[in-house]
Amino acid sequence: MSDDGGSEEAVKSVRDLGFQAAAEVVERFISSMSQTAPPTRGRADAGSSGGQRAAFRQLRADLARAVDANLDLVRRAFDLYAGAVDRLLGNESSTNGAGEGSHLKLPPVLAGHRASSTLWVHNTTSSASPALRLRSSDLVSHNGETIRADGFEFDPAEIDIAPPNSSVAVAVTLTIDLAAAPGRYRGYVFVNNLPDEFMTIEVEVVGAVGESQEDLWRDRRQAS
Amino acid sequence: MAGSATGFVEDTLSAHRELMAAAMARYLPDREPRRWLYDLMATYPSRIGKGIRSSLCVAACRAFGGSTEEAMPSAAAIELLHNAFLVHDDIEDGSLSRRGLPTLHLEHGVALAVNAGDGLAVAGLTPLRDNLGVLGSDMSQRVLDEFQLLLHRTIEGQAIELGWRSDNVVDLTPTDYLNMVLLKTCSYSTIFPLRIGGLIGSWGTADLDALTRFGFHLGAAFQIRDDLLNLEGTTERYGKEILGDLYEGKRTLMILHLLSVADDRQQEWLNGFLSAGRSDRSDSEVRTVLSLMKDHGSIEFAQEFSKGVSAAAREGFDAAFRGLAPSDDLHFIEELIPYMLDREL
Numbered sequence: 001m002s003d004d005g006g007s008e009e010a011v012k013s014v015r016d017l018g019f020q021a022a023a024e025v026v027e028r029f030i031s032s033m034s035q036t037a038p039p040t041r042g043r044a045d046a047g048s049s050g051g052q053r054a055a056f057r058q059l060r061a062d063l064a065r066a067v068d069a070n071l072d073l074v075r076r077a078f079d080l081y082a083g084a085v086d087r088l089l090g091n092e093s094s095t096n097g098a099g100e101g102s103h104l105k106l107p108p109v110l111a112g113h114r115a116s117s118t119l120w121v122h123n124t125t126s127s128a129s130p131a132l133r134l135r136s137s138d139l140v141s142h143n144g145e146t147i148r149a150d151g152f153e154f155d156p157a158e159i160d161i162a163p164p165n166s167s168v169a170v171a172v173t174l175t176i177d178l179a180a181a182p183g184r185y186r187g188y189v190f191v192n193n194l195p196d197e198f199m200t201i202e203v204e205v206v207g208a209v210g211e212s213q214e215d216l217w218r219d220r221r222q223a224s
Numbered sequence: 225m226a227g228s229a230t231g232f233v234e235d236t237l238s239a240h241r242e243l244m245a246a247a248m249a250r251y252l253p254d255r256e257p258r259r260w261l262y263d264l265m266a267t268y269p270s271r272i273g274k275g276i277r278s279s280l281c282v283a284a285c286r287a288f289g290g291s292t293e294e295a296m297p298s299a300a301a302i303e304l305l306h307n308a309f310l311v312h313d314d315i316e317d318g319s320l321s322r323r324g325l326p327t328l329h330l331e332h333g334v335a336l337a338v339n340a341g342d343g344l345a346v347a348g349l350t351p352l353r354d355n356l357g358v359l360g361s362d363m364s365q366r367v368l369d370e371f372q373l374l375l376h377r378t379i380e381g382q383a384i385e386l387g388w389r390s391d392n393v394v395d396l397t398p399t400d401y402l403n404m405v406l407l408k409t410c411s412y413s414t415i416f417p418l419r420i421g422g423l424i425g426s427w428g429t430a431d432l433d434a435l436t437r438f439g440f441h442l443g444a445a446f447q448i449r450d451d452l453l454n455l456e457g458t459t460e461r462y463g464k465e466i467l468g469d470l471y472e473g474k475r476t477l478m479i480l481h482l483l484s485v486a487d488d489r490q491q492e493w494l495n496g497f498l499s500a501g502r503s504d505r506s507d508s509e510v511r512t513v514l515s516l517m518k519d520h521g522s523i524e525f526a527q528e529f530s531k532g533v534s535a536a537a538r539e540g541f542d543a544a545f546r547g548l549a550p551s552d553d554l555h556f557i558e559e560l561i562p563y564m565l566d567r568e569l
Contacts, residue, residue: 021402068359
């Protein structure tokens with residue numbers, strides 16, 4: 001290009017080469033994606049005008065968002081109630097009744113880590129309940145080890161108002177102390193202003209791989 | 225006018241960086257073993273970069289009607305994966321400096337750096353799980369699908385570039401180069417940040433192909449400019465090792481052009497230069513390659529080629545965001561085009 005003084009034509013041909021080569025590469029990529037990617041849910045109508053298309057797209061997005069949010073809520077509620085029914089059915093033949101209220105089992109967690117889940121606060125009364133706050137008891141293992149209640153975080157920390165006969169989702173996060181011993185811990189979650197609403201909560205602290213060997217090693221060193 | 229647009233872009237990037245720093249602090253564990261892992265994982269994120277990838281994701285989400293909160297977990301995952309790639313790329317490329325400071329493997333050794341890179345990639349999984357609480361299960365699954373594509377394509381691109389160097393492949397065209405850049409760089413730098421942001425913001429109704437086109441052209445034009453800056457920039461402004469691409473034997477557009485126009489004797493010498501290991505390439509040889517590039521117009525070729533790709537980026541923006549209501553976020557994305565592509569050489 002510089003050999004002929006960089007004529008305008010040569011410059012243009014290089015730019016065109018860039019433009020065309022890039023177009024070729026990206027179209028091939030898009031084509032390959034359509035063969036491997038899951039189908040997109042749909043697009044705005046290409047035939048309509050820009051403003052209508054944007055408005056339609058926004059409407060679809062809002063609707064899809066609302067539907068997904070509600071489906072998720074329904075799914076979680078179903079899981080919760082199905083779990084409760086399951087436990088109730090199981091309790092009929094069990095000598096260890098779990099008592100009243102629902103049950104939340106947090107995912108297994110390593111000491112020093114956090115376990116998170118969602119619980120539902122049900123206002124089954126016929127009046128709205130304001131300023132609801134959740135509190136947990138300490139969690140206790142069968143050996144008497146405890147996970148202190150101050151490791152719990154609830155989001156939102158306070159439910160401004162729960163309408164009558166409604167359910168409100170609360171994200172619960174439990175931070176496990178690094179020194180917590182492996183084992184199952186159980187406790188209760190209560191809701192102020194709703195004396196009949198409580199939940200049993202359970203978390204399993206799992207030991208890191210090799211921890212038992214580490215304990216043995218420590219024991220041997222102490223013994224020696 | 226240009227100055228105020230640049231100021232707007234930099235102010236927006238700065239605001240996004242603050243949000244991202246808080247998110248990253250949440251996802252980077254603060255516990256033992258700090259000295260051998262977690263402090264290392266925090267090293268690159270703590271070296272201030274531009275934050276263009278995460279900003280593109282957040283801005284695209286908001287431009288399409290979504291919220292910052294909806295985009296943040298995915299944007300954080302992109303940043304964590306980006307930093308993971310940087311750590312591993314620096315080792316694979318034998319790079320010496322990153323964001324103006326020594327690379328992680330130079331500071332701590334290859335083994336610890338590889339492990340820290342693994343840690344950053346794993347840390348990127350947590351925000352994707354957090355998407356469940358923000359986006360619900362269906363949209364989270366779709367975002368996860370996008371991340372899966374992003375990761376596959378990026379690793380394929382890196383493999384192609386490493387393979388070219390490993391097998392001393394020199395018979396390459398600009399299309400080969402662009403294809404490699406699309407996979408290796410554009411996928412996680414521009415294409416998928418835009419796609420993921422647009423997907424969330426529009427709740428699945430955005431034209432993802434149009435976002436892919438825009439993202440690729442923007443990213444490819446930026447990469448060519450970046451390759452040019454590597455030859456002619458200054459360490460202060462460029463942040464990486466000047467002439468590092470030549471020391472590493474990278475197949476840039478300039479090298480490909482030079483190989484296509486050099487005479488037989490020069491080509492033979494260039495083949496030998498490119499087949500050597502990094503430590504075998506002397507300063508004088510690197511200077512010779514640069515001189516040949518200047519003599520043969522390889523730098524001007526890449527500059528003009530990049531302008532063609534840049535023009536496609538400008539067209540691509542219009543197609544990707546057509547019909548959206550004006551917003552600061554849309555303005556930011558539009559102004560990113562000159563900000564990224566008109567950098568002084």
